[in-house]
Amino acid sequence: MDKAKFYEQLAKILDIGEVKPEHALRDFEAWDSLAALSILAMADSKYGVTIKAEEIRSVVTAEQLANLVESRMKK
Amino acid sequence: MNFTFRRKRITGVLVVVPENERSFAAEMKNFNFPEARSLKLKEVMGFDKRRVVEPGVCVSDLVVFGLEHLFASDLLKREEIDALLLFTQTPDHFVPPTSNIIQGRLGLKQDMLCLDISQACAGFVIGLMQAFMLLEQESIKKVVLVNADVLSRKASPKDRNIYPLIGDAASIVVVERDTEDSIIQADLKMDGSRAGALTIPAGGLRQPSTMETGILEDVGDNNLRAKDHLFMDGAAIFNFVQTEVPPLMEGLLARTGVSKDEVDYFLCHQPNRFMLQKLAEKMKIPYDKMPNNVVEHFGNNSGVSIPTVIAYNLANRLLQERVRVCLAGFGAGLTWGAMLLNLGPLSFNAIIEHK
Numbered sequence: 001m002d003k004a005k006f007y008e009q010l011a012k013i014l015d016i017g018e019v020k021p022e023h024a025l026r027d028f029e030a031w032d033s034l035a036a037l038s039i040l041a042m043a044d045s046k047y048g049v050t051i052k053a054e055e056i057r058s059v060v061t062a063e064q065l066a067n068l069v070e071s072r073m074k075k
Numbered sequence: 076m077n078f079t080f081r082r083k084r085i086t087g088v089l090v091v092v093p094e095n096e097r098s099f100a101a102e103m104k105n106f107n108f109p110e111a112r113s114l115k116l117k118e119v120m121g122f123d124k125r126r127v128v129e130p131g132v133c134v135s136d137l138v139v140f141g142l143e144h145l146f147a148s149d150l151l152k153r154e155e156i157d158a159l160l161l162f163t164q165t166p167d168h169f170v171p172p173t174s175n176i177i178q179g180r181l182g183l184k185q186d187m188l189c190l191d192i193s194q195a196c197a198g199f200v201i202g203l204m205q206a207f208m209l210l211e212q213e214s215i216k217k218v219v220l221v222n223a224d225v226l227s228r229k230a231s232p233k234d235r236n237i238y239p240l241i242g243d244a245a246s247i248v249v250v251e252r253d254t255e256d257s258i259i260q261a262d263l264k265m266d267g268s269r270a271g272a273l274t275i276p277a278g279g280l281r282q283p284s285t286m287e288t289g290i291l292e293d294v295g296d297n298n299l300r301a302k303d304h305l306f307m308d309g310a311a312i313f314n315f316v317q318t319e320v321p322p323l324m325e326g327l328l329a330r331t332g333v334s335k336d337e338v339d340y341f342l343c344h345q346p347n348r349f350m351l352q353k354l355a356e357k358m359k360i361p362y363d364k365m366p367n368n369v370v371e372h373f374g375n376n377s378g379v380s381i382p383t384v385i386a387y388n389l390a391n392r393l394l395q396e397r398v399r400v401c402l403a404g405f406g407a408g409l410t411w412g413a414m415l416l417n418l419g420p421l422s423f424n425a426i427i428e429h430k
Contacts, residue, residue, distance in 0.1 A: 015115070029109070033236060033296050033309060034116050040310055041353050044317050053310030 001047070001070045003063075009046065010062055013038045021063035025056075043069050077330065078261040080207040084253040085416075087150060087423040088393075090386045091141040091245045092126040092373055094428040099123055099239050106235040107297040116235070121348030121367065125242040125374025127227040132429075133167045134223040135176045137245035140429045142181055142219070150423045151249060153181065157215040158188040160205055162198035162222045162378050164275075164407065165229065166191060174221070188215070195273075196344045196406025197263075198222050198378030199246070200414050203402075204261055206250035220248040222378035226305055229275055233291060233299035236309055240347060242374020245429075246382035249422075262327045263412040264319070272311040273407040277302035312406075316350055319411050321358050324403055327413045335360060338415070339398040340389070344405055345369035345380040378404070385418070386426045393419035 003021070011019040015030045025031055036056050043051045049072035059065045099122040103113040116122060128137070138161070145151040161174040168176075174189035188209070194201050199222050206218040223245035230241045277288035288302040300306065320343075328335065341360055343351060351367035358365075366388045369380055376383060381402055385393065392398070397419045405411035 037310055037313055040313055050314055
């Protein structure tokens, strides 16, 4: 998985210039249920993995989210 | 589960929408959100205009209005109705069935079948299946399939996840035997273990409505909702649709040996524009073959959504032509069903306003 690309896709969803691995998702102004849904859709269409809403809620940083998506891809 | 039906066809489609139109732009300020995020929601989900009933308007009011329109326009005769099937989640009463109330208000004959069935967004596909089965009876020549819901009355005005989405409507679809040897195939699945993803928690006998169930609670994300209100776990429903619906439709096509190119339209339930676009992308179907424009004009109107897609997008074409369509309904239950059939030419196909 190309993590830099993943952070770019995440930045687009969160309406912001850049997302860094250590950034906490909750701290973004655009973090809401629509952003969470957009992430589910991105994980599904770009990486072919299904992530549950509660899994997104349980991760804190952008890197943890990237790791979650990546771990699903390997299965 | 697979179903096959022979020699049945839809002969007319009428959709009744309330005259009262709401706009998302005007309602945005009711929600405790930054305006930019609400505008984003409008852009992505397609929230724009929707039709909702005035306070006090019930399912039977919309249906009686629509049937009277058909009688007055000479598109249907009162005495021709051998069965009235009503698919709704928002009946006028627990007792009696709302279909009986409609029969009584319209003075329909006693020698007929009235039946209420509790189904929501998959209710049109299941409704057609029920109509086809009834038409196996010699005494039943014309079935009036009604899908109707007034779910706006059950949506919290302070819940951005559901309120800007819901529309009210009724559809009246006439189903008859076909003189040609037509074959209609359907696949259906159910999963009651996920019933809690789309529910109205209170108001039934498990949890009767009380003062407490009417109290708005902070349910996170700045949304307020009471137990009497409709709840939808949007993310769970999104995953459900993306995971279950493509294999359902693709399985039906594979089973019947029909390619995607041979299907003129994929007419799906209309949850919102976003979900339908993602569904089309996943199935590699062009957007114009899977219309997604009902939510922006009428709102998500539950089991009426597929008739609304038909009447809004194919109004005139289906009066002249025959097209091959794959229908897909999915929602509360959870329930998901797909059906492959020929549609048209219809004797009527229109949307009217309830005043």
